[in-house]
Amino acid sequence: MGELIDALLKLASISRSPLSLRKLDLGRMAEEIIDDLRKTKPDREVLFSHTGELHVEADEALMQNALANLIANAWKFTRDKHPARISLSGKVEPESVRLTLCDNGIGFDMAHARHLFQPFQQLHNQQTFGGTGIGLASARRIIERHGGQIEARSSPGEGACFSFTLPRRARVIRRRQAP
Numbered sequence: 001m002g003e004l005i006d007a008l009l010k011l012a013s014i015s016r017s018p019l020s021l022r023k024l025d026l027g028r029m030a031e032e033i034i035d036d037l038r039k040t041k042p043d044r045e046v047l048f049s050h051t052g053e054l055h056v057e058a059d060e061a062l063m064q065n066a067l068a069n070l071i072a073n074a075w076k077f078t079r080d081k082h083p084a085r086i087s088l089s090g091k092v093e094p095e096s097v098r099l100t101l102c103d104n105g106i107g108f109d110m111a112h113a114r115h116l117f118q119p120f121q122q123l124h125n126q127q128t129f130g131g132t133g134i135g136l137a138s139a140r141r142i143i144e145r146h147g148g149q150i151e152a153r154s155s156p157g158e159g160a161c162f163s164f165t166l167p168r169r170a171r172v173i174r175r176r177q178a179p
Helices: 002-014 026-040 060-077 110-117 137-143
Strands: 020-023 046-052 056-058 084-092 098-102 150-153 160-167
Touching: 020 026, 020 060, 026 046, 026 084, 046 110, 056 060, 056 098, 056 160, 060 084, 060 160, 084 137, 084 150, 110 150, 137 150, 137 160
Parallel strands: 046 084
Antiparallel strands: 020 056, 084 098, 098 160, 150 160
């Protein structure tokens, strides 16, 4: 219950705290997140790679939160893969940077994808995989707050990819955009 309350408080604070925008290297940030996760499971083989344009203008604390939630999700759902593979790639588009985080985990049925970014919605058994059901909702709010969008694609047993865009020129969105 304490973990859930902490997650809810974090989710609520995302839309209230002022943004401090600066240039960030999401490749370096992702490496640090992976390194921290490796410390919790030193015997686990996880191959991580990153390529492309991973520099964005964003709030560091919020982007750390969003990226940590996405990577933790990939980490969790690749736990039975040997080796697990997680990759982050970035591509510059005319008005935005598109970032994609992919894994070779258990995946999910796209028929249920609309529930992914809703608070407390989990597509897999919570007793088997744990979690609060807040991580992807938080990531979505953070990305939308920066003026971006997030989407997912997957197939059961084939892993998952989460793609999100961030504007090339940072702008602050105070309210959540309509789905």
